[in-house]
Amino acid sequence: GYAGRFYCPRMASMNRPCYAAIRAHAPEAPALVFVSSRRQTRLTALDLVSHAVADDRARAWTRMDEAELEEALASARDAHLRHCLSFGIGIHHAGLVLEDRNLVERLFVELKIQVLVATSTLAWGVNTPAHLVVVKGTEFFDAPSRRYVDYPMTDVLQMMGRAGRPGFDARGVAVVMVEESKKSYYKKFLYEPFPVESSLPLVLPDQLCAEVAAGTVRSLPDALNWLGWSFYQRRLEHNPSFYGLPDARPPSVARHLSNLLAAALGALQDAGCVRFDPETQAVAPTLAGRVAARCYLSHQTLLRASQRLKPSLSLREALEALCAAAEFDQLPVRHNEDKLNAELAKAVRWPPPPQALDDPHAKASLLLQAHLSRLPLPISDYVTDAQTALESCARVLVAFVDVCADAGWLDACCTLVSLLQGLVQAAWPDASALATLAPGAFEEPRNALRPALSGLRCSVDALPEFLERAVQDPGRAKALLQAAFKKTPQDVEACLAAVRRMPAIGVEAIPEKTGGEPALTVRLQRIRGPLKKGGGAPSAYAPFFPKIKDEGWWILVGCAETCRLLALKRISFGKSLRTTLKLPPQQVHPGKALRVYLLSDSYLGLDQEYEVAVA
Template sequence: IIRLVSDSWVGVELTYPVSLAQTRMPEQVATNTDLMDLTPLPTTALQDEKYEKLFSRIETFNPVQTQLFHVLYHTDVPVLLGAPTGSGKTVVGELAILRMKRLHKNGICIYIAPLKSLARERLKEWGKRFGGAPMHWNVLELSGDTHHDRRALERADILVCTPEKWDLISRGWRGNSDGNSDDNKRSFIKRVRLLVIDEIHLLGEDRGAVLEAIVSRTRFISKTLQQQQDPNRSENDPEMVRIVGLSTAVANPLDLADWIGIDTAKTRIGLYNFRPSIRPVPTCVHVQSYPGKHYCPRMATMNKPCFAAIKQHSPDRPSLIFVASRRQTRLTAFDLISFAARDENPKIFLGCDDEYINAITTSIQDEALRHTITFGIGLHHAGLSSGDRDIVERLYLSGEIRVLVATATLAWGVNLPARLVIVKGTEYFDGKLSRYVDYPLTDVLQMIGRAGRPGFDTEGTAVVMCETSKKNFYKKFLYTPFPVESCLRDRLCENLNAEISTGTVNSTLDAVGYLVWTFFARRVKANPSYYGAKSSSQEHVEEFLSSVADETLTKLQGEGCIAIDDTDTVKASTLGRAASKFYLNHRTPKQMQFGLRQCAKMIIAEKPSIASFCKIATLRPLMRSKRLDEVSIAWLLYTLCCTHEFDELPVRHNEEYLNEELSEDLMWGADTSVVLSKDGRAGYVDAEVYANSHTKGFLLLQAYLERAKLPISDYINDSKTVMDSVPRLLAAMQFIASREGLNGSFDVLSQLVRAKQLISARTTLKSNPGTQLAGVNDASFKILMNKLNAQKKGQTNDDKEKQNSLWNLRNLPRNAVSEALKKCRKGTFRAPFQKILNSLYTMPLITLKEGKVYHEIDKV
């Protein structure tokens, strides 16, 4: 019984009974691995000259690597390593790769990095070490920013992937599942022999469901292929695909280990869960608290203590300050500069002379960075160009600047050493929830782990600055590992739909069987009350998994993704295959289908008025007006932006006002009301619409097409996020429209093709097609055409107007266009002449010499 009593008022109390019937005490099982006192193993233990050259920068392996060496390099059992940041976990993954390549020369290793920045860093490092002499292996990156053809993937030895990218690709492991030959290009998946997952403890966070799907599918593929090759194989034989999980120390390593295939019931070989205290470089952590209800004023009060901490702990060594936003990077840096100026030593953080740093600032694009870097303070966030980021990283690594203020994503990305790490605030603004939320504890530990990197320092210091009420929490739990729980249920519809589309799940019973493979099933048994199961008994767990499977299948059926017949056979529909093939939310295809049908209705309604002007009946279906083109394309792109794919596009504080101002300058407004209305006026738009993620996405898409100036720098990165998804979503809409078979489907498909053209060329229907050329805008295109027309005598103005088209320009000889470009004034074009010529003459020249139309009258 809990009794609550007021400390201020007499008689104000409450008694509340709490049932402990379902309470489970933690199992008293030793889950930590002791670090053995072993003699460091020399790299000659690899017994291969080529492999030894890969580790030429070290003479011996560190204690953790030494203890794991035999299991990694001389066995094929799965491995789970829990160790603090800076313990050499990357080398552990490399030893597993060397073992795999010794046994399977044609085998492929998949390395899963949690972030694109970490994937790029790993590609950069491994591309040099494994890609060069003596190995000459092909190392490729697969993330949202990179694409490779089938031949490149077939030749790959190591693929560095983000979880989402590998999840999408591995769905096609069976081959042709939906009539699309692209799936047959993924036969290389069957050559995968090693899966290395970095930061596998992120399983318990938002993207953890993707990691869970990857591992569960990998083990299923491995078992299936082994069974096909050798039906008589023993269950105790190693699986075809070895899984190596790299993590920080966790509270429930047995569940994780069992899930990746380690025999936890008997030997536990392959399970290593070291304590946080084994860090090769000791780190001292200070937790400081600051009062203040409001976020921004509290952050401002932390700036002076940041300056004091740098002077005390790292006056002449590198210091790294983590903040929550790009704006905070600028504000923090400016305040540090002012505090240094008050101390009459403004260049205290600069490690080179003024002349050298001033020469470098001329190549920096960001204005704030250009200012702060002259004082020895660098900025690092996603809003910087890649060139600016490279300059900052190089200067920081060389010691020419000693302070780096970065957003928290850097903790997972680039490996930059620091004597001192300051975590300035433990909260960030969540655009989806529209409020400030705490960092996951794993993120805070990752930031702290950047202090005292091996090979750079003998000790490190970390300062965690938090709000007053959270100080005791961080002091108590910072080094107490929490259990990793499953997040699969949040994305179970998408994962189960993918397995149904690929043919892995064909019935309701198969759906339950799929869940048994997951980490989710293991945690339901270990912690039933957390997930809603009655108890941990086998009967109740099976009943719960069955109900979860039924509930998920019902949702998928309601969204039109699957069909279930009377025999409980499950089949994927067009919408389900679209969701799987294009990596969509399971509700998105139905939204797209509705938008496509509405577009078809608009086209059909408009066609009679257009057809009345055409006397040839067979040509009427091909007739379109300019207004119909604009209305239908605007509607299709609006439909695309209203899907669930943009639910998490952040709308930050006060950005609704920026969205309203931006909409006034764009062609279609906030909701297509401008183009849909006959008078071209926007209808009334509720103020809340501008605070909507989908509205912001639609505005950013229009701004991209019109090349409009965005109000603030944050919108540039948001625009990139939107435009990265648009081609995939348009392809999904084409996939659905091509299989609809409704009246008007051909017209809708043709409009989708035109929308793709506009996105690819970054232009609008009203823009001059010549603006597709590199460095050419509307004004400069007219200047170029005037120069060309001036060479022709005897032309009327009408003749010149007709010839002012991209098609006519493409028909001219290259030397004629080159001469006209040279006659134009310097600065007319934003690109070199050669680049303009190349972009012009790489365009296909399509001509139709003769056309015939045949038609027959059906006899009824």
């Protein structure tokens, strides 16, 4: 146990004992040191280097000759990692680039370095057995609550389990360093069996929403029966005090479950995800509830969306609604990152207020705006955080489109789709669509491409026209693009590769009636663009998006006079597709024009709009 009220000084006081533990328990064997943050990996490794140098053991943990060491140092991109590797110490955290992480893992597994300082995520993700494991502190900073909280016991066990793995070592040693007041608790935990408890109450509203949307729960008695078969019910009966119950008598348990379900249903009703009839006790999902369940979103996200989405939505309002989603609640804001956020805020289009710079939602806004502007991020941690944020954006925006479509908000749907297009292509939706073809971070792609556009005799903003001309005359397009991108031929090849990947879709919309009701049949034909094997929808060309994304489309039908959305369908297709959209008869009148939109979920500038007269 280590005394100390403040976290950072207490972690610093553990460094010398950590070094002593490595000398005592693993003088020649691999040692793994777990810390709570990326910053602590660096500080701990540097302190271990200092102690080793002070003991005149600077190279004691290095198991490579000079040539091999020089090669490893040359391939390391992170400066702190490069410094520590020269002393036989590696650092590993999610902020390192993939090549550095792979390098450290390989050197440690091959026993080229003896000590590895890592965050707790390494315990779950990578097989790195060791003879000694040091858990340096059992707390981590929780951004939403803005305080240090304890690791889950499963994490501590997983970290300890890295010591003495079968097939690698006959025995292992684990050293757990804790705050003094928690020492007896961890002693009891280590030497006495602890039961596994349920965390269902923390996520009960979202779990209940999914069951209601799936039709498993249709009434309050159904919900009680569903909860009665859960692991939570079993643990409630065996350990009631852990869940705040005085005893496990059936009346107490039933009352507790009823109150818990009432609170969860209340939260879902407030979010507009379910309808509950107190007289019949029937529970039914709303469209918002079905959307939350299908897109794996928190009910809080739908609640916040209902407060921010509206019929006419600007791009800024759409971005603010996206960044307010509950999926960004856990985006980490680390120590002193509010200063980095303040610097980044100076470069983005819409900076958050200064008092919100330590808020995860403000950081999400900064990261997404930096991505749209293709700005360099200050540290590698931000690159990882931006990838995490981007991976949630697509399903959140798809859910928002469904909510706005249910309300008949055509303008809002189009704005949300354009924001998704911009995030996939790393370009602002209200800038030139030619940013899709620009291989670098151009403030204004049309200026860089203007000579090529002029030479191909097409207008500045007509991306489809430019694609058509470039396909017809690729040699001339390459020469003109070479003049536009004067740096490297790779830029030209990247632009031409984008040209070859861009789809061209033919659209035919035919009004008709289905069962006496008005409908619109839409036929789509892929004129140009790659296909997947088997004829499925191809992957989108998205070099700046963190993961592979399949190409998708929306068909929207709106009223030309009222700008009201009448029908929407999300589709993906290979070579061709024929689909029918039913229209509300009370809003479709003979002689009135309908607007049909084909919107991409991946590409800027390739949307199509047609006007169709109803007979």
